[in-house]
Amino acid sequence: MSLLKKCFFLGAIFISVGLIAQEQELLSKDDAIKLALLNNFDIKIARNQVDVAKNNKSVLNSGYLPTVTATSGANYSRDDSTIEFPGQTLDDGSPRPDLSLYKAEAQRYNSVVNVNYTLFDGLGRLYTYKQLKEQYQLSELQARETIENTLLQLFSVYFEVARLTENKNVLQQALEISTQRITRAEYSFEYGQNTKLDILNAQVDVTNDSINLLNTLQQLENTKRDLNVVLNRDLNVGFEVDTLISFIPKLQLEELVSQAQMNNVAILQSQKNLTINEYDIKVSRSGYLPTVGLNGTYGWNLNQSAPSAFFPGTNNENWNFGLGASLTWNLFDGGGTTVRMKNAKIAYETQELVLEQIELQVERDIQNALAIYENRLNIFQIQEQNVLTNQNNFDRSKEQFQLGRITSIEFRQAQINLLNAQTNKNLAKYDAKLAELQLLQLTGQLLNIQI
Incomplete structure (x- = not known):
């Protein structure tokens, strides 16, 4: 066995051993969703915003409860004074002496509790309270939108890891086949059945397959780190992903699309904003009505004079x-x-226009997404058939090559055709699944469907 062949052979073994050593626990789709919901930064921030809105809609922020204030105070004063009596005399005729007051102290203490309650304010606080409840529900919809976008981001990266994993397996098989060709070419050369050119061609193919495999491995590791960022965990945690994909039945998908206008999160948010603007009008109208309030005080005062x-x-x-x-x-x-x-009414009319605009845009987006999904699904089915055709062609070419009826170049072409068909099928499969998820988001069912 030549030195060059040994180097390629050892290199192939090294790569294979490295791939085996990197095998980790399976990160299923459900596990990925759970980790994202638990750890993702955007989702955590969205939940905090929901908590703020929840606090705002509390009765403690409604204005329906009375206000109670307590105040108290203490004052101290000390006077040192001398009082003169000019022109005044005592009974014996002597001048009246001055009177000195030293450390004349005085204290004042007070404490009071005030209670104020607005009995009626023109229904302003009633509509404000209802408005705060609607804003809380709006914040929940906004959090839902964040979760949906995060899940789309999650599976965009997850499926890229899956695609690269399948490509890695395909390239590893191609490398093994090319390595076997070196052995066959060298044996054939030793027995005078071919020329040195066949060995060189096989070595070139091993080199190219090794480089392609190494590049794919590097992309795979980088993409796994991207997924760990989405999951907010240690970047170097190793894992494998599920490469099995299933698609929603057509009848079920058509039913979901028909209900999209009722479930789309953008439409629901716009409707909620319309309700909030309606309460703005009612709150503004309360300014025309009187305000009735009650108040009570209870206090204590102590005045100690010098x-x-x-x-x-x-x-x-x-x-x-x-x-x-x-x-x-x-x-x-x-x-x-x-x-x-007037401004509240204009804002309401504007929001009505926004709602109509969003409904039209969502309808357009759904039709586009449905067409894209159906197109990508058809491409995937064609690519599946293409893999079968190229696999059959490769198997026959392999038989012919082993019998010496075709050249190594023709065999290599059949191998490349199969490799391209397999990688194109992998790409088409995950493109179709992502298109399906995007369609599910538009129908408002992304969080309700088993992915």
Whole structure:
């Protein structure tokens, strides 16, 4: 065996051993979905936004509960004073002495609880509360859209890993066949049945097949890291993927397409925005109505005054309880409420136009997606038949080559034709599946169908 042949043979063994060593646990489609839903950054952010909207729609943010405030205070003062009595005398005729007050201290303490409650505000807070509930539901739809887009991204990468995995297997088989050709060519050359050219051709083919396999392996590893990014886990976690693909039956798909207008997430979001704008009109209208409020206070005061020159110090303690009601009616606010009403109505009309536009666009997108899917499915079926044809041609060419009836170049051409047919079939298979998933997203059923 020649040195060059040994190098190629050892290289083929090294690659094969490396491929075996890289075998990992199977990452099924369901497992990939679960990991993405649990770990993906975009989905986590979307869930946080839903939580914020959930907090906003709480009764604690509705304005229906009263406000209670408590205030208290303490004051301290100290006076040092001297009081003179000019021209005043005592009973014995002597001048009246000055009076000095030192450390005359005074304290004041107070504490009060105020309760305010809006009994009626023109129904503004009622519609605001309903609007917040609609915004929460809108945030859920937005999160659903994020999840759908993430799953499409996930399977775009997942299927690329699957395609490269199948291509790797095909290229490995091609390399093994080319390696066997070297052995056959060398034996034939030793027995004088062919020329050195056949050996060189086989070695060139092994070189090309090795390079193609190595490039595919590198692409496969890079794509696996891309998938780990989507799953938000260690980039170097090894895994294998499921290469089995099944397509939705045509009748079931037609039923899903017929219900698309009711389930498409873009249409549902637009409808929800229309409802929110409708509440905007009602909230603005509440500015024409009066506001009725209730209030109550309960307080305590303590005033400790210092003694003066003529009065002794006093302690005055007071407890206070009060109730009140108020009515506020903004009879004219300079036209602000009227402007808000007009703008809210215009916004509602605009959203109606947006909804009509989205419905038309979705209908167009569905028809396009359906046509693309059917076309890619037909291409996949043609490629499947093409693989069978080329496999049959390759098997016969192999027999003829072993009998010496065709040249190595003709045999290599049959091998290349089969290789191209197999890789084209792999590409067509996953292109068709991705087209199906895109169609499912438009019908609003991507999260409800077993992928």
